[in-house]
Amino acid sequence: MVTIREVAKRAGVSVATVSRVLNKKGYVSPKTREKVEQSIHDLKYKPNDVARSLFKGKSKMIALLVPDIMNPFFPELARSVEDICNSYGYTFVLCNTDHSIEKELAYLNALQQKSVDGLIIVSSTLTGEHTKEINVPIISLDRTFDTNLSNVKSNNRQGARLAAEHLKVIDCKVIAHITGPENASNTEERKQGYLDVVKDEEWFSTDYIVSGDYNMQKAKDAIKKLLLEHPEIDGLFVGNDVMGAGALKAIEELEMQVPHDISIIGFDGISLGETTTPTLTTVAQPIYKMGSRAAELLIEQINDPDIPKKTVEFPVELIERQSTRKRR
Ligand code: RIB
Numbered sequence: 001m002v003t004i005r006e007v008a009k010r011a012g013v014s015v016a017t018v019s020r021v022l023n024k025k026g027y028v029s030p031k032t033r034e035k036v037e038q039s040i041h042d043l044k045y046k047p048n049d050v051a052r053s054l055f056k057g058k059s060k061m062i063a064l065l066v067p068d069i070m071n072p073f074f075p076e077l078a079r080s081v082e083d084i085c086n087s088y089g090y091t092f093v094l095c096n097t098d099h100s101i102e103k104e105l106a107y108l109n110a111l112q113q114k115s116v117d118g119l120i121i122v123s124s125t126l127t128g129e130h131t132k133e134i135n136v137p138i139i140s141l142d143r144t145f146d147t148n149l150s151n152v153k154s155n156n157r158q159g160a161r162l163a164a165e166h167l168k169v170i171d172c173k174v175i176a177h178i179t180g181p182e183n184a185s186n187t188e189e190r191k192q193g194y195l196d197v198v199k200d201e202e203w204f205s206t207d208y209i210v211s212g213d214y215n216m217q218k219a220k221d222a223i224k225k226l227l228l229e230h231p232e233i234d235g236l237f238v239g240n241d242v243m244g245a246g247a248l249k250a251i252e253e254l255e256m257q258v259p260h261d262i263s264i265i266g267f268d269g270i271s272l273g274e275t276t277t278p279t280l281t282t283v284a285q286p287i288y289k290m291g292s293r294a295a296e297l298l299i300e301q302i303n304d305p306d307i308p309k310k311t312v313e314f315p316v317e318l319i320e321r322q323s324t325r326k327r328r
Helices: 004-011 015-023 030-043 049-056 073-087 101-113 156-169 185-198 216-229 241-253 287-303
Strands: 061-066 091-096 118-121 138-141 150-154 175-179 209-211 235-238 263-268 281-284 311-314 317-319
Touching (some): 004 015, 004 030, 015 030, 061 073, 061 101, 061 287, 073 287, 091 101, 101 118, 118 287, 150 156, 150 287, 156 175, 156 185, 156 235, 156 263, 156 281, 175 185, 175 216, 209 216, 216 235, 216 241, 235 241, 287 311
Parallel strands (some): 118 138, 138 150, 150 311, 175 235, 235 263
């Protein structure tokens, strides 16, 4: 494959001059331009994507960073980001960070070296300090970690209220909450929504709030322990659906029945919740819409870096399935 260096050499000019001719930017004398164009023609040179990104600092590539690729919420989210990116002619790259700040920073570094055009980030560990040196547009998705960035999320607090209120309506007497990771913004929002509904109840105690880290196994272990210590619990609002699956397993191992002994509501609305036995009642987020809106916002910002930052908050809905008792 012919390189830009060979074009420059044949024309007797520098690589930067060839770049200026290709990008129609900066002054090049008519005589030099002619020499470069002749060289391009003689060598049948075609600038490839890598070369183009080197000249322009643009790669037509967008990256999405997610904390846990094993949780089906994130592939569902990634799918919508990919669809929009592709429809605008962008290549899409997915990076799994394992909730690790070291992995996040390593990816951010590598992606900048590859002249990525924009980033969509789901994170609970990065801060504004980490992103302020990055000179491409960034959208925070699902979790808010830097209020200077455009953000796309769902109404987590309202969703948690819907869940806790529903558990009250179906006559649960003691409702516990299993939370996500401490530093995730939506962990706090969902906890606040739960507290809005239950904090003034006579039975309420913070002992009924335990962490499951948005992780199935950790949630399962935490729930078994919680239910052994507090057999009075008959309602569980679990901060995401994979922890809901962990809750179903924990309760089965304790030889209790869902929803007869205990009702469970998850959060997310991933398709996994339709396949469990019993199926999982959940607060559904519009996952596809969230991802596509984030991608559209990012592309708008790539095209016009000066457009004002936006926060988009999607409504959520309660989907009743078999893991909650029926209303009387
Ligand atoms: O299931 C993963 C969770 O982490 C979701 O609830 C989502 O909102 C994210 O923050």
